[in-house]
Amino acid sequence: MPSLDDIDRRLLALLQTDASRTNQDLAAAAHVSPATCLRRVKRLVDEGYIERRVALLSAERLGPQLTAVVEVTLDRQGAEHLAAFQQRAVADDGVQQCYRTSAGPDFVLIVGVADMAAYNQLVERLFTQDANVRNVKSYFSVERAKFSTTISF
Incomplete structure (x- = not known):
């Protein structure tokens, strides 16, 4: 390339x-x-430098949204277990970003849902029903000080 x-x-x-x-x-x-x-x-x-072109929507204009940064630690970290959780997380509409991490939790998710009831439904779908999820820590946003989609190069 x-x-x-x-x-x-x-x-x-x-x-x-x-x-x-x-x-x-x-x-x-x-x-x-x-x-x-x-x-x-x-x-x-x-050549793949531009993946797609999208419209960034105004969260303020569309109504309130609950944003959470969620750390997920799995009980078993074998490749198949990590892949299975990742596949379920990226398929969920409430998960906006999904990162595999090291030296800490196995995954960090950025979650955006309508309200706490919708968050609880996401918790049930992704964490509670998965016997391999050992620990979940959620941090709820009270203010978005910066948001950017720009990649520095």
Whole structure:
């Protein structure tokens, strides 16, 4: 896979802040021709640097949401047990992010649900019904001081 040059990096940085730009606007902001911009962005998509383009929704406008950071420790950490829990976690709509971790819990989940009742349902689905879940620690957000989807490179 070829390495990224300055133009690729500029395009990626610009797209991270606003992927809805027209090709003309993106080309102007990146200081390249529209044809070069179109070709470069297509290559970045084809090579997997750009996975997908999405809309970020306003949590404030859509109503209150309960956000929790959840640490999960399994009783048995064999590869098949870790894979089984991970598969169930990533399939659950309430789990927004799932990280396998080391030197601490086995998983850290970022959970977003409507309210405490919805959180309790998630707990029942993912933790209570799984005999391999040894320990769960949940930390509930009281304020989101920063949120970013930008990747530094």
